[in-house]
Each structure stands twice: as C-alpha cells, then as structure tokens.
Amino acid sequence: MALLTFEDVHLSFAGVKAVDGVSFEVGPEEGNTAELLAVIGPNGAGKTSIFNVLSGVYRPQRGRVTFIGEDLLLKRPHEIAAMGLARTFQNVELFHNLTVLDNLMLGRHHHFRYGAFAALLWYGRARRAELAARAKVEDIIDFLELEAWRRHPVRLLPYGIQKRVELGRALAMEPRLLLLDEPVAGMNLEETEDMARFVLDIRDELGIPIVLVDHDMGLVMDLADRVLVLDFGRPVALGSPAEVQQDPKVIEAYLGGTHGRTE
Numbered sequence: 001m002a003l004l005t006f007e008d009v010h011l012s013f014a015g016v017k018a019v020d021g022v023s024f025e026v027g028p029e030e031g032n033t034a035e036l037l038a039v040i041g042p043n044g045a046g047k048t049s050i051f052n053v054l055s056g057v058y059r060p061q062r063g064r065v066t067f068i069g070e071d072l073l074l075k076r077p078h079e080i081a082a083m084g085l086a087r088t089f090q091n092v093e094l095f096h097n098l099t100v101l102d103n104l105m106l107g108r109h110h111h112f113r114y115g116a117f118a119a120l121l122w123y124g125r126a127r128r129a130e131l132a133a134r135a136k137v138e139d140i141i142d143f144l145e146l147e148a149w150r151r152h153p154v155r156l157l158p159y160g161i162q163k164r165v166e167l168g169r170a171l172a173m174e175p176r177l178l179l180l181d182e183p184v185a186g187m188n189l190e191e192t193e194d195m196a197r198f199v200l201d202i203r204d205e206l207g208i209p210i211v212l213v214d215h216d217m218g219l220v221m222d223l224a225d226r227v228l229v230l231d232f233g234r235p236v237a238l239g240s241p242a243e244v245q246q247d248p249k250v251i252e253a254y255l256g257g258t259h260g261r262t263e
C-alpha cells in the first residue's frame with residue numbers, strides 16, 4: 001500500500017478550478033527507499049492548493065486522499081501533523097523573536113504526552129520528554145549544520161538559514177512524509193545548492209519521503225525521482241525527470257507562450 005494516495009481530486013474556488021482531476025501516489029508505506037516526488041507547474045497551476053488539501057486547510061469537492069491508510073479528508077490540520085505529515089511554507093513561518101533552538105523545540109510539541117500539572121512542576125514524564133526532545137533537536141541542529149546559529153533569534157539570520165531552520169522544525173516533528181513548498185524560492189545560488197544537498201540527505205540518510213513543490217524546472221529535474229507537471233490545475237504529465245522533460249505537453253505548458261505568463 002502507498003504511504004500517500006491522492007486520487008482524482010477536484011477543488012474549485014468560485015468557478016476557478018485550482019485542482020482539476022489530479023492523482024498521484026507516494027510510497028510504498030513499508031519500503032527501504034524513500035522517494036522524492038516533485039510537483040511543478042507555472043504560477044497558479046494548483047501546487048500550493050494540493051499542499052493545502054494534504055495538510056487539511058482546503059477541502060476538495062471531489063476525490064480521495066489517504067495517508068498511512070487513513071482518510072485525510074476527515075482530519076483536521078493538527079491531526080494530520082500528528083500523523084506525521086510535516087510541511088514547510090513558501091514564506092518563512094517561524095517565531096522570529098525566538099532562537100533557532102526554541103523554534104525547533106516547538107516543532108516537537110505534539111510529541112509531548114503529559115498534562116499541564118506535570119509540565120508546571122517539571123517532574124517525571126514532563127522532564128523526561130523535554131530531555132528526549134532536546135536530544136532529538138540537537139541531532140537535527142548537527143544534521144542541518146546549524147550549530148553556529150543555535151542561540152540566535154531567527155530574525156537576525158540570513159534568509160537561507162531561516163529556510164533551513166524551517167526545514168529543521170519540520171524534521172523535529174519526526175515526519176513520515178515531508179512536504180516542501182518552494183524550498184529554494186528567493187535564495188541565491190549558494191543557498192540553493194546547500195538546500196538541495198540537505199533535501200537529498202533527508203531522503204537518502206533519514207529515509208523520509210518528500211513531496212516538493214516548485215516552479216523551477218532546473219532544480220526539480222536534478223532532485224526528483226518522479227515529477228508531476230500541472231497546468232491550470234490539470235495534470236499534464238507524471239514520470240521520471242527525463243520522461244517529463246521530453247513530453248511535448250510539458251514543453252507546451254512551459255514554453256508554449258499561450259498563457260501570457262512571464263515564466
């Protein structure tokens with residue numbers, strides 16, 4: 001069984017078809033190799049809407065979405081996060097006045113299983129949970145090479161590092177699947193290369209499957225195992241980077257110039 005199935009999903013806003021019959025799978029649920037599926041398409045193609053459906057923010061009018069065998073469309077966003085589906089955002093969504101360490105600790109809060117009383121007195125389970133969380137967060141700081149910034153408030157960090165902290169916060173949730181929304185948007189070349197390396201390490205070393213959304217063909221062709229191409233909410237192609245790149249429908253969607261887009 002696939003880890004995630006997205007089946008014939010339709011989502012409209014007042015007549016605008018944001019997602020129009022899109023299907024894909026990410027899996028398998030029990031497997032040794034994690035895969036990276038990229039979802040690409042020009043502006044307005046429906047990429048973010050797909051993420052919003054997956055994280056429970058939007059409810060599609062039609063279709064089926066399952067994650068680890070459960071119907072995601074019946075779940076609320078915090079339940080979906082607790083099931084192990086973590087996401088990052090197009091814009092940095094962190095607590096800007098808190099340190100890197102504190103932001104990552106907050107990423108783990110749904111793992112805490114103790115009551116307010118225990119937390120208040122800092123005893124027993126609360127203390128053990130906090131220490132375990134701290135150890136996990138320190139591992140992530142090492143993994144993402146964030147040592148130099150661990151005590152810095154996020155607002156003082158360069159943009160590329162802030163994006164890396166956001167990735168760290170998603171990892172702190174110990175996700176079974178990671179959704180990355182334009183992880184290199186606004187980055188310079190060096191920051192982009194660093195981020196690409198970390199994304200591949202997450203797939204290969206941590207074994208976490210990834211769905212990555214972007215409109216930059218170049219990046220995803222280097223990173224992805226499979227690519228889903230969208231245009232105006234519709235699926236145009238799904239296949240390996242090489243297959244997709246040669247597909248005339250993809251070339252038309254990107255280079256046809258019929259949409260009046262600037263990309």
Ligand SMILES: Nc1ncnc2c1ncn2[C@@H]1O[C@H](COP(=O)(O)OP(=O)(O)OP(=O)(O)O)[C@@H](O)[C@H]1O
Nearest residue numbers: 013016018041042043044045046047048049050215
């Ligand atoms: N909450 C909403 N209300 C109304 N229309 C929406 C809403 N969310 C998305 N849309 C519309 O759905 C379509 C798809 O938008 P979406 O943001 O999913 O595209 P995208 O591929 O992520 O684009 P971008 O690359 O610009 O982020 C667009 O026409 C958009 O205007």
